[in-house]
Amino acid sequence: MASVKFDNVYLDSHFVIGGPKEKNGKLDNFDLTIDDYYYESKTVEQAEVNMQKTVINNLLSKKNYQDTDIDYLIGGDLLNQICATSYSARNFAIPFIGVYAACATFPLSLFHGANLIESGNAHNIICLTSSHSLSAERQYRYPIEYGNTKPNTATCTATGAVGVILTNQKTKIKIKSATVGKVIDMGIKDVNHMGAVMAPACADTIYNHLKNMNKTPSEYDVILSGDLGKVGVSILKEYYEKVYNQKLLNVIDAGSSIYLDSQNMYAGGSGPVCLPMVLVCKILQNPKYHRVLIVGTGSLHTPVLLNQSETIPSVAHAVEIEVLS
Amino acid sequence: MGIISEGLINLYMMIFGYSRVDSMSVACLTVILITSMLTAFGVFDNLVEKGKCGLIIPTTGFAHSMASATIDYKKDGFIKGIGSNAFKLAGSAILYGVVAAFFFCILGVVING
Known part of the structure:
Protein backbone atom coordinates (compact mmCIF):
# COMPACT_ATOMS: atom_id res chain seq x y z
CA MET A 1 0.00 0.00 0.00
CA ALA A 2 1.73 3.10 -1.19
CA SER A 3 -0.94 5.51 0.01
CA VAL A 4 -1.10 6.89 3.53
CA LYS A 5 -3.92 8.84 5.14
CA PHE A 6 -3.28 11.60 7.64
CA ASP A 7 -5.69 12.99 10.24
CA ASN A 8 -3.64 15.47 12.14
CA VAL A 9 -1.24 17.20 9.76
CA TYR A 10 -1.68 20.81 8.74
CA LEU A 11 0.24 23.25 6.62
CA ASP A 12 1.09 26.38 8.52
CA SER A 13 2.96 29.38 7.15
CA HIS A 14 4.93 29.42 3.94
CA PHE A 15 7.58 31.58 2.33
CA VAL A 16 8.27 31.85 -1.40
CA ILE A 17 11.18 33.47 -3.21
CA GLY A 18 10.86 33.97 -6.95
CA GLY A 19 13.63 34.72 -9.43
CA PRO A 20 13.78 37.52 -12.01
CA LYS A 21 11.90 35.69 -14.76
CA GLU A 22 9.31 34.30 -12.36
CA LYS A 23 8.70 37.85 -11.11
CA ASN A 24 7.80 38.97 -14.64
CA GLY A 25 5.70 35.89 -15.29
CA LYS A 26 2.10 34.93 -14.58
CA LEU A 27 2.42 34.53 -10.82
CA ASP A 28 2.28 37.16 -8.13
CA ASN A 29 1.91 36.86 -4.34
CA PHE A 30 5.60 36.06 -3.89
CA ASP A 31 6.91 36.84 -0.42
CA LEU A 32 10.15 38.02 -1.96
CA THR A 33 11.46 38.37 -5.50
CA ILE A 34 15.07 38.78 -6.48
CA ASP A 35 16.35 40.72 -9.48
CA ASP A 36 19.85 39.31 -9.46
CA TYR A 37 20.61 35.66 -10.17
CA TYR A 38 23.62 35.94 -7.87
CA TYR A 39 21.59 37.16 -4.85
CA GLU A 40 24.41 38.81 -2.91
CA SER A 41 26.84 35.95 -3.45
CA LYS A 42 29.75 35.15 -5.73
CA THR A 43 28.45 32.03 -7.45
CA VAL A 44 25.02 30.81 -8.49
CA GLU A 45 25.32 27.76 -6.24
CA GLN A 46 25.90 30.03 -3.25
CA ALA A 47 22.95 32.13 -4.40
CA GLU A 48 20.74 29.04 -4.14
CA VAL A 49 22.08 28.36 -0.63
CA ASN A 50 21.39 32.00 0.27
CA MET A 51 17.81 31.80 -1.02
CA GLN A 52 17.17 28.76 1.17
CA LYS A 53 18.70 30.47 4.18
CA THR A 54 16.42 33.47 3.65
CA VAL A 55 13.41 31.15 3.42
CA ILE A 56 14.21 29.33 6.68
CA ASN A 57 14.99 32.59 8.51
CA ASN A 58 11.72 34.15 7.38
CA LEU A 59 9.68 31.06 8.25
CA LEU A 60 11.14 31.11 11.75
CA SER A 61 10.61 34.85 12.23
CA LYS A 62 7.06 34.72 10.82
CA LYS A 63 6.04 32.38 13.63
CA ASN A 64 8.50 33.80 16.19
CA TYR A 65 10.13 30.40 16.42
CA GLN A 66 13.66 29.53 17.50
CA ASP A 67 15.64 26.73 15.86
CA THR A 68 14.70 24.47 18.77
CA ASP A 69 10.96 24.85 18.06
CA ILE A 70 11.38 22.98 14.79
CA ASP A 71 11.80 19.21 15.13
CA TYR A 72 13.08 18.46 11.65
CA LEU A 73 14.16 20.21 8.49
CA ILE A 74 13.33 18.11 5.44
CA GLY A 75 14.36 19.22 2.00
CA GLY A 76 16.32 18.77 -1.17
CA ASP A 77 17.31 20.40 -4.43
CA LEU A 78 18.76 19.54 -7.83
CA LEU A 79 22.45 20.02 -7.22
CA ASN A 80 24.98 17.23 -6.71
CA GLN A 81 24.58 15.49 -3.32
CA ILE A 82 21.70 17.95 -2.63
CA CYS A 83 24.43 20.36 -1.58
CA ALA A 84 22.36 23.56 -1.60
CA THR A 85 20.05 22.23 1.12
CA SER A 86 22.88 20.71 3.16
CA TYR A 87 24.86 23.94 3.02
CA SER A 88 21.88 26.05 4.06
CA ALA A 89 21.02 23.56 6.84
CA ARG A 90 24.47 23.98 8.41
CA ASN A 91 23.40 27.45 9.55
CA PHE A 92 20.59 26.15 11.74
CA ALA A 93 20.46 23.92 14.80
CA ILE A 94 17.67 21.80 13.36
CA PRO A 95 17.95 18.03 12.70
CA PHE A 96 18.16 17.65 8.94
CA ILE A 97 16.77 15.02 6.59
CA GLY A 98 17.87 15.39 2.99
CA VAL A 99 15.56 13.93 0.37
CA TYR A 100 16.03 13.69 -3.36
CA ALA A 101 13.38 12.97 -5.93
CA ALA A 102 14.46 15.57 -8.51
CA CYS A 103 11.42 17.75 -9.24
CA ALA A 104 9.19 15.61 -6.98
CA THR A 105 11.24 16.55 -3.92
CA PHE A 106 8.55 18.78 -2.40
CA PRO A 107 5.72 16.20 -2.22
CA LEU A 108 8.22 13.61 -0.98
CA SER A 109 9.36 15.88 1.85
CA LEU A 110 5.70 16.62 2.68
CA PHE A 111 5.13 12.84 2.82
CA HIS A 112 8.03 12.28 5.22
CA GLY A 113 7.09 15.30 7.32
CA ALA A 114 3.42 14.33 7.51
CA ASN A 115 4.36 10.79 8.57
CA LEU A 116 6.55 12.08 11.40
CA ILE A 117 3.85 14.44 12.64
CA GLU A 118 1.07 11.86 12.33
CA SER A 119 3.08 9.38 14.39
CA GLY A 120 3.42 11.98 17.15
CA ASN A 121 7.20 12.07 16.89
CA ALA A 122 7.30 15.68 15.73
CA HIS A 123 5.26 18.85 16.16
CA ASN A 124 6.71 21.33 13.71
CA ILE A 125 8.62 20.47 10.57
CA ILE A 126 10.02 22.70 7.85
CA CYS A 127 9.78 21.28 4.33
CA LEU A 128 12.07 23.08 1.95
CA THR A 129 13.04 22.97 -1.69
CA SER A 130 14.73 25.21 -4.21
CA SER A 131 16.08 25.35 -7.72
CA HIS A 132 18.14 27.85 -9.64
CA SER A 133 18.07 28.05 -13.41
CA LEU A 134 21.76 28.82 -13.76
CA SER A 135 23.11 26.31 -11.24
CA ALA A 136 20.92 23.59 -12.81
CA GLU A 137 22.17 24.66 -16.23
CA ARG A 138 25.75 24.11 -15.06
CA GLN A 139 24.87 20.84 -13.36
CA TYR A 140 22.89 19.20 -16.13
CA ARG A 141 23.60 21.01 -19.36
CA TYR A 142 26.12 23.58 -20.54
CA PRO A 143 28.08 26.52 -19.11
CA ILE A 144 25.86 29.46 -18.21
CA GLU A 145 26.94 31.77 -21.01
CA TYR A 146 26.83 29.03 -23.64
CA GLY A 147 24.00 29.67 -26.06
CA ASN A 148 22.55 26.71 -27.83
CA THR A 149 19.32 25.98 -29.61
CA LYS A 150 16.64 23.90 -27.92
CA PRO A 151 13.55 22.18 -29.27
CA ASN A 152 10.14 23.46 -28.16
CA THR A 153 9.64 20.41 -25.94
CA ALA A 154 12.49 21.54 -23.68
CA THR A 155 11.74 23.07 -20.27
CA CYS A 156 13.71 25.71 -18.39
CA THR A 157 14.57 25.32 -14.73
CA ALA A 158 12.75 27.86 -12.58
CA THR A 159 14.57 30.00 -10.02
CA GLY A 160 13.26 30.21 -6.50
CA ALA A 161 12.97 28.63 -3.09
CA VAL A 162 9.91 27.60 -1.13
CA GLY A 163 9.56 26.54 2.47
CA VAL A 164 6.48 25.52 4.44
CA ILE A 165 5.91 24.62 8.06
CA LEU A 166 3.99 21.43 8.76
CA THR A 167 2.36 21.28 12.14
CA ASN A 168 -0.09 19.30 14.27
CA GLN A 169 -1.91 22.51 15.27
CA LYS A 170 -5.10 22.99 13.28
CA THR A 171 -4.90 25.50 10.44
CA LYS A 172 -6.94 26.10 7.31
CA MET B 1 28.20 34.92 -40.34
CA GLY B 2 29.64 33.86 -43.69
CA ILE B 3 28.71 37.18 -45.25
CA ILE B 4 30.38 39.14 -42.43
CA SER B 5 33.57 37.07 -42.71
CA GLU B 6 33.68 37.45 -46.51
CA GLY B 7 33.24 41.19 -46.05
CA LEU B 8 36.11 41.23 -43.53
CA ILE B 9 38.35 39.25 -45.90
CA ASN B 10 37.73 41.71 -48.72
CA LEU B 11 38.16 44.66 -46.36
CA TYR B 12 41.56 43.44 -45.12
CA MET B 13 42.68 42.74 -48.70
CA MET B 14 41.71 46.28 -49.70
CA ILE B 15 43.07 48.16 -46.67
CA PHE B 16 46.23 46.23 -45.74
CA GLY B 17 47.02 44.69 -49.09
CA TYR B 18 47.09 41.14 -47.66
CA SER B 19 46.89 38.11 -49.94
CA ARG B 20 43.55 36.29 -49.84
CA VAL B 21 44.97 33.46 -47.66
CA ASP B 22 46.49 35.86 -45.10
CA SER B 23 43.34 37.93 -45.08
CA MET B 24 41.24 34.82 -44.35
CA SER B 25 43.38 34.03 -41.26
CA VAL B 26 43.09 37.57 -39.94
CA ALA B 27 39.32 37.61 -40.56
CA CYS B 28 39.05 34.32 -38.67
CA LEU B 29 40.93 35.81 -35.71
CA THR B 30 38.70 38.89 -35.77
CA VAL B 31 35.56 36.76 -35.65
CA ILE B 32 36.98 34.74 -32.72
CA LEU B 33 37.81 37.96 -30.86
CA ILE B 34 34.36 39.45 -31.41
CA THR B 35 32.61 36.21 -30.36
CA SER B 36 34.68 35.84 -27.20
CA MET B 37 34.06 39.44 -26.23
CA LEU B 38 30.32 39.19 -26.87
CA THR B 39 30.27 35.99 -24.79
CA ALA B 40 32.07 37.76 -21.96
CA PHE B 41 29.52 40.58 -22.07
CA GLY B 42 26.76 37.96 -21.85
CA VAL B 43 25.22 38.94 -25.19
CA PHE B 44 26.17 36.06 -27.44
CA ASP B 45 23.91 33.37 -25.95
CA ASN B 46 20.92 35.66 -26.47
CA LEU B 47 21.99 36.26 -30.07
CA VAL B 48 22.26 32.50 -30.67
CA GLU B 49 18.64 32.09 -29.56
CA LYS B 50 17.66 34.37 -32.45
CA GLY B 51 20.36 33.58 -35.01
CA LYS B 52 20.45 29.81 -34.22
CA CYS B 53 23.06 27.74 -36.05
CA GLY B 54 23.88 30.49 -38.53
CA LEU B 55 25.80 32.16 -35.73
CA ILE B 56 27.67 29.25 -34.16
CA ILE B 57 29.03 27.20 -37.07
CA PRO B 58 31.97 26.66 -37.07
CA THR B 59 34.65 29.08 -35.78
CA THR B 60 32.39 31.24 -33.64
CA GLY B 61 30.95 28.11 -32.03
CA PHE B 62 34.41 26.99 -30.89
CA ALA B 63 35.29 30.43 -29.57
CA HIS B 64 31.92 30.72 -27.84
CA SER B 65 32.10 27.28 -26.22
CA MET B 66 35.61 27.91 -24.92
CA ALA B 67 34.88 31.42 -23.68
CA SER B 68 31.67 30.37 -21.94
CA ALA B 69 33.32 27.36 -20.26
CA THR B 70 36.22 29.55 -19.09
CA ILE B 71 33.90 32.17 -17.61
CA ASP B 72 31.86 29.45 -15.95
CA TYR B 73 34.76 27.77 -14.19
CA LYS B 74 36.63 30.96 -13.27
CA LYS B 75 35.46 30.68 -9.65
CA ASP B 76 36.82 27.11 -9.37
CA GLY B 77 40.40 28.38 -9.70
CA PHE B 78 43.03 28.37 -12.42
CA ILE B 79 44.05 24.69 -12.22
CA LYS B 80 40.89 22.82 -11.23
CA GLY B 81 38.60 25.33 -12.90
CA ILE B 82 39.74 27.09 -16.05
CA GLY B 83 42.62 24.74 -16.93
CA SER B 84 40.68 21.51 -16.76
CA ASN B 85 37.37 22.80 -18.10
CA ALA B 86 38.24 25.28 -20.86
CA PHE B 87 38.04 22.54 -23.49
CA LYS B 88 35.02 20.87 -21.91
CA LEU B 89 32.80 21.48 -24.93
CA ALA B 90 35.32 22.16 -27.70
CA GLY B 91 37.72 19.40 -26.60
CA SER B 92 36.34 16.56 -28.68
CA ALA B 93 36.17 18.69 -31.83
CA ILE B 94 39.80 19.72 -31.36
CA LEU B 95 41.07 16.22 -30.46
CA TYR B 96 39.36 14.46 -33.36
CA GLY B 97 40.15 17.39 -35.65
CA VAL B 98 43.87 16.95 -34.97
CA VAL B 99 43.69 13.15 -35.32
CA ALA B 100 41.71 13.41 -38.56
CA ALA B 101 44.11 16.05 -39.91
CA PHE B 102 47.06 13.71 -39.20
CA PHE B 103 45.56 10.79 -41.11
CA PHE B 104 44.22 12.86 -43.99
CA CYS B 105 47.62 14.52 -44.31
CA ILE B 106 49.29 11.07 -44.67
CA LEU B 107 46.55 10.04 -47.11
CA GLY B 108 47.12 13.21 -49.11
CA VAL B 109 50.89 12.60 -49.30
CA VAL B 110 50.37 8.96 -50.33
CA ILE B 111 47.88 9.82 -53.07
CA ASN B 112 49.48 12.99 -54.44
CA GLY B 113 53.08 11.97 -53.81
Missing part, protein backbone atom coordinates in the same frame (compact mmCIF):
# COMPACT_ATOMS: atom_id res chain seq x y z
CA ILE A 173 -4.87 23.84 5.09
CA LYS A 174 -4.92 20.13 5.83
CA ILE A 175 -2.67 17.41 4.41
CA LYS A 176 -5.11 14.52 3.96
CA SER A 177 -3.19 11.75 2.28
CA ALA A 178 -0.15 10.98 0.17
CA THR A 179 0.97 8.40 -2.33
CA VAL A 180 4.55 7.50 -3.09
CA GLY A 181 5.07 6.51 -6.71
CA LYS A 182 7.01 3.77 -8.43
CA VAL A 183 10.02 4.49 -10.59
CA ILE A 184 8.97 4.15 -14.20
CA ASP A 185 11.23 4.05 -17.23
CA MET A 186 9.68 4.11 -20.67
CA GLY A 187 13.04 3.96 -22.43
CA ILE A 188 13.27 7.62 -23.42
CA LYS A 189 16.72 9.20 -23.62
CA ASP A 190 15.84 12.72 -24.74
CA VAL A 191 16.74 15.24 -22.01
CA ASN A 192 14.96 17.91 -24.00
CA HIS A 193 11.65 16.10 -23.67
CA MET A 194 11.18 15.65 -19.93
CA GLY A 195 7.40 15.90 -20.27
CA ALA A 196 7.31 12.61 -22.18
CA VAL A 197 9.68 10.99 -19.66
CA MET A 198 7.63 11.96 -16.62
CA ALA A 199 4.03 11.79 -17.89
CA PRO A 200 3.69 7.96 -17.51
CA ALA A 201 5.02 8.09 -13.93
CA CYS A 202 2.59 10.93 -13.19
CA ALA A 203 -0.33 8.94 -14.66
CA ASP A 204 0.62 5.85 -12.67
CA THR A 205 0.78 7.74 -9.37
CA ILE A 206 -2.50 9.57 -10.02
CA TYR A 207 -4.20 6.26 -10.89
CA ASN A 208 -2.83 4.46 -7.81
CA HIS A 209 -3.73 7.34 -5.53
CA LEU A 210 -7.30 7.47 -6.84
CA LYS A 211 -7.62 3.68 -6.60
CA ASN A 212 -6.29 3.49 -3.05
CA MET A 213 -8.40 6.43 -1.93
CA ASN A 214 -11.45 5.18 -3.83
CA LYS A 215 -11.95 8.43 -5.69
CA THR A 216 -12.46 9.72 -9.22
CA PRO A 217 -10.46 12.56 -10.82
CA SER A 218 -13.50 14.86 -10.78
CA GLU A 219 -13.68 14.70 -6.99
CA TYR A 220 -10.71 17.04 -6.92
CA ASP A 221 -11.10 20.71 -7.78
CA VAL A 222 -7.68 20.64 -9.34
CA ILE A 223 -4.92 18.13 -9.99
CA LEU A 224 -1.69 20.12 -10.04
CA SER A 225 1.05 18.29 -11.88
CA GLY A 226 4.66 19.24 -11.24
CA ASP A 227 6.65 20.30 -14.24
CA LEU A 228 5.49 18.34 -17.26
CA GLY A 229 5.42 21.45 -19.44
CA LYS A 230 2.92 22.31 -22.12
CA VAL A 231 3.75 19.26 -24.21
CA GLY A 232 4.01 16.86 -21.28
CA VAL A 233 0.62 17.73 -19.83
CA SER A 234 -1.10 16.94 -23.13
CA ILE A 235 0.81 13.64 -23.22
CA LEU A 236 -0.41 12.93 -19.67
CA LYS A 237 -4.07 13.50 -20.60
CA GLU A 238 -3.83 11.36 -23.72
CA TYR A 239 -1.87 8.58 -21.97
CA TYR A 240 -4.25 8.49 -19.00
CA GLU A 241 -7.29 8.21 -21.24
CA LYS A 242 -5.75 5.42 -23.33
CA VAL A 243 -4.27 3.34 -20.50
CA TYR A 244 -6.73 3.91 -17.65
CA ASN A 245 -9.90 4.80 -19.61
CA GLN A 246 -10.59 7.92 -17.61
CA LYS A 247 -10.49 11.55 -18.58
CA LEU A 248 -8.37 14.00 -16.62
CA LEU A 249 -10.16 17.30 -17.16
CA ASN A 250 -9.03 19.33 -14.19
CA VAL A 251 -5.27 19.07 -14.57
CA ILE A 252 -3.18 22.23 -14.31
CA ASP A 253 0.53 21.93 -14.93
CA ALA A 254 2.66 24.00 -12.56
CA GLY A 255 5.54 24.34 -15.01
CA SER A 256 3.27 25.84 -17.67
CA SER A 257 1.66 28.26 -15.19
CA ILE A 258 4.74 30.28 -14.32
CA TYR A 259 5.87 32.07 -17.47
CA LEU A 260 4.08 34.21 -20.02
CA ASP A 261 4.11 33.08 -23.65
CA SER A 262 6.05 36.23 -24.52
CA GLN A 263 8.94 35.15 -22.27
CA ASN A 264 9.93 32.47 -24.79
CA MET A 265 10.55 29.72 -22.24
CA TYR A 266 9.89 26.81 -24.63
CA ALA A 267 7.52 24.27 -22.98
CA GLY A 268 7.53 26.06 -19.61
CA GLY A 269 9.31 25.83 -16.28
CA SER A 270 10.78 22.83 -14.52
CA GLY A 271 12.60 22.16 -11.27
CA PRO A 272 11.47 21.16 -7.78
CA VAL A 273 10.40 24.71 -6.98
CA CYS A 274 7.69 24.88 -9.70
CA LEU A 275 5.10 22.80 -7.88
CA PRO A 276 5.22 24.48 -4.43
CA MET A 277 5.58 27.91 -6.05
CA VAL A 278 2.38 27.54 -8.08
CA LEU A 279 0.63 25.81 -5.17
CA VAL A 280 1.36 28.63 -2.76
CA CYS A 281 1.17 31.61 -5.13
CA LYS A 282 -1.82 30.52 -7.21
CA ILE A 283 -3.83 27.53 -5.97
CA LEU A 284 -3.94 28.35 -2.26
CA GLN A 285 -4.71 32.01 -3.02
CA ASN A 286 -7.78 31.09 -5.05
CA PRO A 287 -10.86 30.43 -2.87
CA LYS A 288 -12.50 28.20 -5.47
CA TYR A 289 -9.98 25.38 -4.94
CA HIS A 290 -10.74 23.24 -1.89
CA ARG A 291 -9.70 19.72 -2.74
CA VAL A 292 -6.28 19.77 -4.36
CA LEU A 293 -4.09 16.89 -5.47
CA ILE A 294 -0.49 17.85 -6.10
CA VAL A 295 1.60 15.42 -8.11
CA GLY A 296 5.30 16.21 -8.26
CA THR A 297 7.06 14.60 -11.18
CA GLY A 298 10.78 13.98 -11.11
CA SER A 299 13.13 12.72 -13.76
CA LEU A 300 15.84 10.81 -11.92
CA HIS A 301 18.60 11.07 -14.47
CA THR A 302 22.23 11.98 -14.14
CA PRO A 303 24.44 13.22 -16.98
CA VAL A 304 26.97 10.46 -16.18
CA LEU A 305 24.62 7.55 -16.85
CA LEU A 306 22.98 9.35 -19.76
CA ASN A 307 26.39 9.59 -21.42
CA GLN A 308 26.70 5.84 -20.90
CA SER A 309 23.58 5.42 -23.10
CA GLU A 310 21.22 4.77 -20.20
CA THR A 311 17.54 5.71 -20.41
CA ILE A 312 15.81 8.16 -18.04
CA PRO A 313 13.81 6.78 -15.09
CA SER A 314 11.11 8.97 -13.56
CA VAL A 315 9.01 9.05 -10.44
CA ALA A 316 5.94 10.94 -9.24
CA HIS A 317 4.65 11.49 -5.72
CA ALA A 318 1.16 12.74 -4.86
CA VAL A 319 -0.11 14.65 -1.84
CA GLU A 320 -3.76 15.47 -1.24
CA ILE A 321 -4.42 18.86 0.32
CA GLU A 322 -7.74 20.19 1.55
CA VAL A 323 -8.40 23.85 2.15
CA LEU A 324 -10.86 23.98 5.03
CA SER A 325 -13.38 26.80 4.98
